[in-house]
Amino acid sequence: MIRRRALLAAPFATPALAQPRRAALTGLALPVKQDDTVAPGFRRDPLIRWGDRVIFDAPAWNPARTDADAASAQFGWDARVVGVAAPQQQAADNIPRAILAVVHPTVDPVMAFPGGRDQPAVAAAMQGASLLNIEKQGSRWVVVDGGYQSRRLSAATLCRMTGPNPGSGSVLGVLGLGGGCVTPWGTLLLAEGDPGFWTGRLTGLDPAGFGWVVEVNPFDPQSVPAKRSALGRFPHGDVAATLARDGRAVVYLTDRRVGGFLFRFLSAGPATAEDVLDSGTLAVCRMEADRITWLPLPAGADPLAAATQAGGSPLDTPAGLGLDPTGPRLLLACHGSPVRPAGHVIEISAAGGDDGANTAAAVLLFAAGNPNSADARYGRAGLPMGSAWPENPDTVMVDSRGRAWVGTDRGGRVGPQAEGLYGVDLDGPRRGVPLPVYGAPRGASVGGAAMTPDGEAMFVAVRHPGAEPGASFDRPGTRWPAFQPGVPPRSTLIGLARQG
Template identity: 25%
Template structure:
C-alpha cells in the first residue's frame, strides 16, 4: 500500500554519479556479453563463476548435488507450496496474542491501539532464530524468534468507516494502532510433539513498536540535528519504524534495519517545502498517506523538523534481556537500510555490509575500530559505535578474468577524505553520518538498482547482493549487461574483497545472475530473457531476500510483480528459490499465496527447521483479480476494507476475517536438513 519504491514514485537521488550499468558497459563489449542465440554470456555470468568458486574452496568431494529437492512449479494460487517431502505450517500471525494478558484476534479489525501493542505486529519481514542453550549446547527445538514488522495495510488494519472513506473517522487511537503494528517481536518458540508453538506469556516475549523507548548512540548521538523539544539531549529516541531486514552479531544481539521512514512524515503547514536534505531522503508535505501527523506532532515536518533524522538507522536489540533499551547505532550511517550482513574479519574487527533500498542508491560497509573478543561478551556491546563507514564504487576492469571488474570502498569521513573535508554541507562527522546519502553522492559512489539484502558465503567469504529492479532507467542508460530500457527483473551482484580481507578497500565484482523471463521472451538472444541459468522452469523477477545456509545453498526470495501477465507472464506469485553457487543451478523451492511477498529467513542450528515470512497476502499491487469497475470515487483500499477476503483468504482460509502476514515453519518430513 505504501511502497515508496513502486513504479509511480520518483527516485530521490538526482545526482550524476555513474550507475552500475554505466560501469558494466565500460567493463564489457557487446561481443563479450551476448552470444548469438544463447542469451547473456555464460562466460560472464556463469562460466567464470565456477572456476573462481572452486578456487575459493567451494568444490565438494561428495558427488551428491547440493539441491536435493524437486522444484515446484509457478503458481497463482492462494496457498504456500513447498516440494514433495516437505511440510509448511503457520507459526506466528499478525494479531496473534503474545502475552498472558493479550486479547485474542478478533478478525473484524476492532482492536484498539493499546490492544495491538499486545499482539503480533503486521507485515512480518526480516527475522532470526536465537537458540536457547539446553544441556550446554544450542537447542534445535527451542529459542527466541525475533521478527521485524515493516509496515501495515490500512485496508485490513481498520474496520471500514463512512461511505467512500474507510478511514472515517480518523482518530488518535487509529494512529496509535498503526504505530503499534510496526516494530519488532521477540517470540519464545518451542517444538512440542513435533510441532513448533509460540510460548505465550514467556518472560522473553516482547513487542517493540513505533512508540518504544530507544537510545541514539555513536558519533551522531547528541548532535543538534537529532535534538527535539521532547528530547533536548538528542539521545532518547522514541520508536522504530519500517523495520525491513536484519542482521545478527556474533555476541548474540539482533540488528533491525529502518528502511522507508520518510513515508510516515507529512505536514499541512502552508508553504512548507523540503530542503535539500529532506528531498534527498524523500520527505514531502504530502507524505505517503499514513496521516500520523494529524494526531502526533512528532510526524509533522513543520512542527518537529528534526524527528526524521532520528529514523533511518540500524537498531541493536538484545533479545535475551526484555528490560534492555534498543540502541540506534549512528556510526553505521543513516539511509534506507535493507539488511545488515555482519562479518568478523581475520584481524577481529567487525564488518557490516548494508544496502540502501531505493533506485540509484548505494552499497555501504562499516569497519569497527575495536576487535571482537569471544571470551568477553560484555566487552563487545559497543563495537558498532566506533569505526569507519565506506560506500562502494564499482569500476570497469579488463575482461577475461573470473570477475567483471574491480571496485573501491570510498571512505565517508569528514577528516580523512579530502572531498568531504572541503564540503561545507558537512560541519562535522556527525553530519556525514546523518546525511550519508549526500556524502556518498559527493565522493562518487556508484548508483545501483535498489541494493537490498547482502549475504556472505560461509566458505568462500564472497558477498552477494540483490539488486531488486529499477524501472526508472531510460533507454539512454541501456548497456550490455542490461540491454533493456527498464530493469524490470533485477539481478544479483557478487564481489570478493582483496586478499580475502573484509577490511580491505579494494574488491573484484561480477554478476551472479541476471533475472528475466524466458517465458515472455523465449529468444535467448533477447536480454530480457535473463542469464543462461534462468529458464522457463525457474523464471523470476525482483530478487529481494537473500541468505546462505550452513551448507552453502543460496536462498533467493522475491518481492516483485505477481500479475502473471505481460513482462511477468508465467512467473506467478512471489517465490523463494535456491541456488548452488558452484553448479549455477537455480530451483524454485516455495511459492507464496495470492498478493504476498516472500521475505525473512532463518534456520535452527541443525538446519532441520526453516522459518520464512509471508508478508502482505491479499495486497492489491498488480493483482490479477483486481476488479475492473469500482464505485464512483471508491479507492481500491476502500473496496478491500469492505471485501477483505477478495484477494486472499490465507492463512486461515477466511476464518480469520482478513488475510494476515505470518511466519511459516518448514520442515522435511524425514527430519533431514532443509534443501538436502
C-alpha cells in the same frame, strides 16, 4: 547497555533442507492462486500470524476492533524474517531453543482496517519487530506462546541514541524496520527505512530520531535498544554483520532507493568491546566492472551526499543482503529499476578472504526475469523447462552448505506467476540457477527466510496475502491462511521442512 556475549561458535549444523531433491524441484511452476504452493516432498507449517499474541498478556485478536495497546503485544500486520539468535549453552532440559527475530515493515490501512479507515496510532503499534521464543518439540520447531523472552518493539519503545550524533540521548519508537541480521557477537541489528510514511501520519515525532540502525540484545527483554548513529542515517533496506580478520566488526548496509548505494562500516575496535559500533569508518562501494573499492566517507557527513561526492556506484534498488557462513562471500539482491525492472543478485568476495580489506570482487549470480527475455541470465545451464523464474529479488539468505535462498517481492502486483522462495547453488554445475521451493498465495510476497538452529527446517515469512491493487480489508484477493468468511488474510510465519 548491550553486553557483548562471547563470539558465537561455528555456523549452525549442516542443514538437511539445504539439499532438496532436484527431481522434485525441476520444472516446478508457481501458479497464481488463493492458496500457496509447496514443492513436492516438503511440509509447510503455519507458526504465527498477524494478531497472534507475542506477549503473554496480549488480548485475543479481533480484526474488526483493535487498539494500540493490543496491537503492540501481537504479531504485526506485515512480516520479514531477520534471523535466528541461538544461545551459547543448551538448556538443562536439553530442549533446543533460540530467539527468532521478525520485523514488521509496513501497515496498509486499506487492508488492515475495516472500511480502509486509517488508524495511525494502531498502525504504529502493528509495525516494528517481534522477538519470539522458539523451541523444538518432537520433530518440529514451534513458536512458544507467551515465551518469557518474547518481545515487541513498536512506536512506543524507548531507545537510546549513541555514537557521534547522539541528539537528545533518547528517542521514543522504532519506525519502518525493513531488514536486519544476527551479529557474530550475539546481538540483533534492525534497519529502519524511510520514516516519511510514518512521520507524516503521526503527530509529535522528530524525523531526526528515525532512519537509523537499531541494536538490541535479543536475550534480555528488559534491555534498551540502541540507535547507532555511526552507521549513518538513510532509508535502509537491509544490514549484514560479520568480522574482519583482525576481529573488528564489519556491517554492510543497503540504501534502498533506485540508484541507492551499498555501504560498509568497519569498527575502530574489536567486536568484543562495549558499544563497538559507535566508532569506526563508513565507506561506500564503487563498482567498476568486476572490482569493488571501498571509499571512506568523512566522519559526521550525510552518507548519501558524501557517497555521491566520493563517487559511489548507484545500484538498481539495493535491497537484501546475505553473508555466506562457509566463506567470505556476500550476496546483494537488487530489487530492480526502470532500466532493469526484474532485478538481479550480485556475489561479492572480499579480497584475500578478509571483509576488512579495501577491495573486493563482484560477479553476477543471476539476472532475474522471464528466461525468454534478453536480459535474464541463469547460470550456464539455464532454468529447467517449465520452471518458475524469480522476479524482483528482495531478500537473500545463505545456509551453512553455501546455498542461497532468495525471496521475491513485487509489492502485491499480480503477475503471470506467484511470488516465490528459490534455492540457488553458489558453486558447482548448477551455480546461479534458482529452483523454486515455495509459492506465496495471491497478492503475497516472500519476506525472507532463516534456518532453524539444527538446520532441519526453515522459517519463511509470507507477507500481506491478498493485498493486490484494488483489494481491501472487506474484499481481499484471498483469505489465506484460514479461508474463513469475514476473516481477513494474515501475514504468516511458516516453517518449511522436508517430509520424513
